[in-house]
Amino acid sequence: MKDLQYPLHFRFKVTSFANDFTAVDAAGNTIYYVREKIFTFRDRIMVYRDQQKTELLYELVSNKLIDFQQTFTIYDAEQRVVGKVRRKTIRSLWRSTFNLMDPEDRLDHSIKEKNPWTKFFDGLFGELPLIGMLSGYVFNPSYILRNDVGEEMFEIKKEPSFFGRKFTVHKITTREIDDERFVLSLMLMVIMERSNG
Template identity: 60%
Template sequence: MSIYHYPLRFTFKITTLANDFVARDALGTPIFYAREKLLALRDQIKIYRDESKSELLYELISNKIIDFQQTFTITNTEGRTIGKVRRKSLRSLWKSTFKLMDAEDNHDFTIEEKNPFVKFWDSLFDGIPILGGLSGYILNPTYHLHDHNGQVLYEIRKEPSFFGRKFMVNKLTSLPIDEERLVLSIALMVLVERYRG
């Protein structure tokens, strides 16, 4: 049984300088608030219960200062490692790819961009005045989270909007999976990929 009511919607705030969003379930109930820490030596993302930031749930901290095969470790408030997410920077020029690992560093899931041509055209139009501003309504990437057998478990879709504000997350399986870790990994991917499309 799912711990969330799908689809989930991640909506970024445009009234703050931070890279942050509120995650809500299909009923519109907030499930967490994600905020990237600014001016930190290493990339750091904090997941709170809500926007009041009174209750910290998780931290996602990068292992490196330089973004090259960057790995984020997901920990809970007791300091226990939930899992890890490694961004494959070399392939990211063509297709965004994130390797998901469990607490013992076993690679068990992958998030990949469904259509790499969207990234190509987005990069091409990004620097063109007017057209670049409209790309958020035209070039919206879709990502799949799949297991080692290639079975797609989640679909993450960027929805048309200015400023890259909205993402929708659909669960496509009824199999028992570690939803907590997978949704946190998707949240990280969305923060990294927000400005695409």
């Protein structure tokens, strides 16, 4: 993965029927275009170099036809396994949780919602007539990616917006790490959690 300039920004298209977004770096340069393939039996998310889809860089493929303990395998362009992400569906009723595994299936990181009350109030507020449309501007969840000893590595926050969806990724750790698997995992999480906040 290229050297990334943080913070990163994920910007969903407002006018698109597809679940897709553009990832740009701190300088405003497009670094990825992420698109969920719809009308397929298994969830598939494609990560391209740009919006023209000239080069497929990564593919995230679900192992199940339904969303129950769903696991996505992340492949690079040569079909090598980069890692896996498993959503903890039962617990996500309260706090969204995603477990990250390395290519050897070892659980070593997790992504968790920072404040589960945000999701609760967003759901409650969103049901109110008319003013419920403002929930996307008022309730904005954030998520923390930690390693297996609890060290915070990344934080991703939903930015206030009325119509589209915008997320900002901050790299918290100062240690030298390979960002590839973690940024891809955050991209996947954003696709799955887009409707919250």
